[in-house]
Amino acid sequence: MEQKQLNGANINSKVARGHLQPDEDTDTLESILQHVGEMGRYQILLFLSMAPFAFVYCCVYFLQMFITTTPQRHWCKVPQLQHLDMELRRNLTAPLTPDGWDRCSMYDANWTHVLIHLTVPPDTNIVPCKYGWEFELGDIPYQTIVSERGWVCEHASNIPLAQSIFFVGSLFGGIFFGWMADRYGRVPAIVGSNIMAMAGGIGTIYTSGLWDFIICRFLVGTSFDSCFMIIYILVLEYIGTSHRSLIANTSLALYYGGASVVLPWIAIWISDWRKLLWYTNLPILLVVIVPFTIPESARWLSSRGQTIKAVKVMRRFEKVNGTKIPEDILNRFIMSSNQPRNTDESLITVFRSAPLRKMVIILMLAFTFSELNIGQDV
Template sequence: MTDYDTATGFLGEWGRFQQQVFFLLCLTIIPNGFTGLSIVFLADTPAHRCLIPAHVNLTAAWKNSSIPLEEDTQSGALAPSKCSRYKLEEIVSFSDRGLLPGVDVNLSNVATEDCLDGWEYDRSVYVSTIVTEWDLVCEDRWKNPLTSSLFFCGVLTGSFISGQLSDRYGRKIVLFVTMAVQTVFTFIQVFSPSWTMFCAVFFVVGVGQISNYVAAFVLGTEILGQRVRTIYSTAGVTLFFGLGYMLLPLFAFFIRDWRMLLLGLSLPGFLSVPLWWYIPESPRWLLSQGRVEEADAIMRDAAKRNKIEPPPVIFGALQKELQSERRRAHNICDLLRSRNIRWISVTLWLVWNTLTIAYFALSLNTANLHGNAYFNCFLSAVVEMPAYTLSWIMFRWCSRRLSLFSTLFMGGLFLLFIQLIPANLIYLAITLEMMGKFAVTTAFAIVYAYTAELYPTVLRNTAVGACSMASRIGSIIAPYFIYLRSYSISLPYILMGSLTALTGLLSLLLPESYGMPLPDTITHMQHFPGCCQKTPYTLTQTEEKERTAERKSPVVP
């Protein structure tokens, strides 16, 4: 369907129909911004220490001294222990005898014990989080990063199934079904009686979260014209995702209880229900399924909204190619079937994987930065807005391949430089981290649109979903990159910086799609150039058969 843009060119680029599709699809993206990163506040760990039961009769001096001092792994200074206390029997005995801590008693000789009566949490920032609710600290602190990882396991699952469902049943139906899944299960999370239940529901939220994002992304990419498509796939969906991300710290600042915060975050999803009657199905997808009459009806309705008279026959010239494509159903296996598409897929999977590690690790790390957690999260979100704008500028006028390479490589360098900053220059380190986040975010916006341009209509949603699915290995392990801070503050930045810079070099192997029409069949795809290929690319037997079938296929009556 190489003439699709020509066949629909009579609509113009920016009429009332395109404006409606653009903004309504962008609105569906907003909940993804605060759902995907809400765990920053839902599972933040406030300052804590062992609880001294109220019935224990201790003087004020002994209560203050009942927690041993330990060296903090991040600052290096002495701080009260978070996971142990002096044995209360001995402390009570000393207190009853009127002895003074540090004067009459050498506390270094007193045995310690675990927090047998639970923990006392600092309530100055949060009324409650899932950490304070279910004591996810000390021996159970491994559950905190696992909570995020299980959400991203849901994202992985959603990426795997949603793309294939969308290519089979349609972009629109998958978009609204998964929006409902995300909203309803976020609401169910409010009533979680245990950490296990919370994680199980959070997994399903992850399934819905990525599925509706990819469906909305592909739907807009296929409906809109070439120029508006570039704006939508780079600045459009990403800016509205960033808007949702910016709303997250504002919600969290005014709602300090995790259950009420989740309730507030679930409500906007219910407002999206009326959009079903205003967002159409993708005409490109309908044509790929042979449903020419439905695609024709959508185009005529669009022409009516744009106050344009449509031609008598809109898609007549495309039906020959449609016939050959309908003969064979496509699935995720086609992404590896031929040499050309296989190399493109594997390279993109590696790029996406590294990007998700860097993006989500830096986003989840905002609660650990020096200063106010709400401001740091808001700053991290604000940094994304100019990044998305830059991605649109680069995608509009620059080489796709060089744009992806430059942003990845620079992001890696910024993260590597953080380890060279002296410990006392905290704000300089934060600035470098935000510059790294800026570059990685720009690359993330570019790779989404770049991927959609490289794959054909018959596989586009499956391909974007598969890339997203492959990248979730990175998002699943991203919380554990932050967990490495407990051993060394520099280690996460060294690993993320090295991976990002090396992947930037790898991205130079991808084909260029700047100025090329969207491919509609597998044989229309750009060829993978590689780094050592000296001879022109030749079609495989599978690709040659498909091309021959296209040429010989009869025109659909």
């Protein structure tokens, strides 16, 4: 007890002389990690906990491709011919072009006459599809939103429009959940962003038109990046500097890369776009247990003056890792956390600084164009 009081008195005297600056809690936290273990049992558990969030991140980004993919073999639908064989229906309905069967036009024929003679008169006019489209489910072995709602030909722009709104949602979501993480903590932002992904994903199942579909994709878009990147950063805060680069790259390669490989096979195995959304979104509800399993950022807690909670987190690391933090290091962290902070870390401050403003704008443009290129390749 006397040693603790002595350490506290020494720290108080350094604060009074101005030797302990408010930002020293960051360096002190790194010192704590060196003593509590830079990659102990608790850090390994946190590393493993990133896996389901990486899968959600992958689904948020790629799932729309599997529910809105367009079967390449489609042609105009004619109700009077539905009892005929599929190949015969297509031959009688779709005009032949140098590139194959016309997918967006049909003969304007007397179909009673066509049924009698099983041929289309050569002078028959060609018009756009009147009764919708038929799809041959060969390259895509299940019905998608596109094939069910006929979003092809003159309606083919519906999907790119929805995808664009998705990225508009990611812009708003990135700002909102970033603010939420700074204001209320990393854990509430993790829960909120993943719940938003689930709400938009399940809501998509019950859409029937274009605009309700777009609204749901906007909701899903608000969770893009935040649903994984917040816990990604949170976990890296607790990884020692000597292991941080390895964990940062391994988590993306192993979890995000693995999910990207597995997701297409899941889509083919389920072969139903509604069930695919159910099976990939409903498990996200388990995110409600995150506040009881994932520790809040000790750095954020200390920056908000919640020193007691930050110390509890460090004690939990001690218990799981079987290590001990020296009292002088812990006291130093406590005292630095209790110092007033006069720095403004808001988004407005970033744009007030010319170098930071320039860097943010360049990063936004670079990321936007990279996503557009990926979208075109897809």
